[in-house]
Amino acid sequence: MTYPQTIYVHCNWIDIVRHLGGTPMDWTSHHMRRIPASGTLKIFELASRLESEGRKIYHFEVGQPDFPTPPNIVEAAVEALHGGLTRYVSARGINPILDAIRDLYAARGIGVSGRKNVIVTPGAKMALFMGFLSTIDKGDDVMLLTPAWPSYRVMIEHAGGKPIDVVTDSRYTINEEAIKEKITSKTTCIVINSPNNPTGGVLSREDLKIIFDLASDHDFVIFSDEIYESLVYEGFKQISMLEIDPAMERTLVINGFSKAYAMTGWRLGYAVGNPETISNMVRIQQNTTSCATSFVQYAGVEALKGDQSFIDEMRASYQERRNRITEIFCSIPDVTCVNPMGAFYVFPDFSAYGIPSEELAEQILQDTGVTCTPGKIFGEHFDYNLRFSYATSIDIIEEGLSHLKKYCQTLR
Ligand SMILES: Cc1ncc(COP(=O)(O)O)c(C=O)c1O
Incomplete structure (x- = not known):
């Protein structure tokens, strides 16, 4: 018995077993099926591939502080252990x-x-x-x-x-x-x-x-x-x-x-x-x-x-990075960016280029090595925004965004 080629190309194993008349054991709940894969997966995978090929990647997608945990906190955990x-x-x-x-x-x-x-x-x-x-x-x-x-x-x-x-x-x-x-x-x-x-x-x-x-x-x-x-x-x-x-x-x-x-x-x-x-x-x-x-x-x-001075130091550093990143985005014609009052993200609007955010984030990564997060994952309405985390050094901000700025000129 021969099967159409499409079974092998488009179906997963469950479909194949069903086609053969079997009853597959299906481990995935109905509600789990409705949960989409992470919207940033494609960007992560591409960034990892490019990095493994030796490309310099400027990470602006990461939503976590780039500071180490203060030593007094680490010490308290060690003492408890x-x-x-x-x-x-x-x-x-x-x-x-x-x-x-x-x-x-x-x-x-x-x-x-x-x-x-x-x-x-x-x-x-x-x-x-x-x-x-x-x-x-x-x-x-x-x-x-x-x-x-x-x-x-x-x-x-x-x-x-x-x-x-x-x-x-x-x-x-x-x-x-x-x-x-x-x-x-x-x-x-x-x-x-x-x-x-x-x-x-x-x-x-x-x-x-x-x-x-x-x-x-x-x-x-x-x-x-x-x-x-x-x-x-x-x-x-x-x-x-x-x-x-x-x-x-x-x-x-x-x-x-x-x-x-x-x-x-x-x-x-x-x-x-x-x-x-x-x-x-x-x-x-x-x-x-x-x-x-x-x-x-x-x-x-x-x-x-314990001592809270770490928070003040970290905040002062983020504020400096925020000022710099916003300044750079505001200097790119066609991109609008507001100076955020908190957290460590900017969410500039790239709608002037008319490219949906997942596609634009991928193009930017391919061309400049800059990773960011597509606006669409934060809501359908934001498909022409990109999120950049400034939980990274001023040097990375300046170097990465100088490439991005040049790239934006090619989109005009
Ligand atoms: C808005 C918001 N809430 C909650 C969290 C998760 O925090 P936690 O690491 O404590 O789970 C994050 C992490 O990125 C966040 O951005």
């Missing part, structure tokens, strides 16, 4: 870190009970995921202020929710009417992220109040991802949603150590919210990850309680 603090701990978190988080908010005038309102998690990502699983029912609408970090969308879909984009502008400025238009009887949550990845935009107290009032009027909850809160520039003050909703009636704040203390690989984050949501998240954690890694939590205590 030598002290035998290597066993399971409470799923909510160890008392010293719960108290340190309580004190952190108390210093800002926000009353938080470490034992009721806080959970410590393996990274902010897990806090978000457990928060969504605790809150969203199948078919619920979840509003996402876009551009938005792509993991929100994937997590919301995993939890059975439907992400509904609410588009902001390149400064992450909200529009009350645009939010109202997207509210339905199924709206359960809104996800906000200030300072924002990818625009670096920061929501004002007035913006947060508008969101809180809409949430109260229409009875939905607010997931406020504040992981970049310590990275705001020019003395600008970041406002926590907890300042607007101190009773935590409808707010879950997500935060973590990755960005503020250069601890991305340690996996340490937390959430602050009402006792009901937090205890639901504790139940999920008990039955999944068990707890955030014990000795890492002791390092987290040192991060919060």
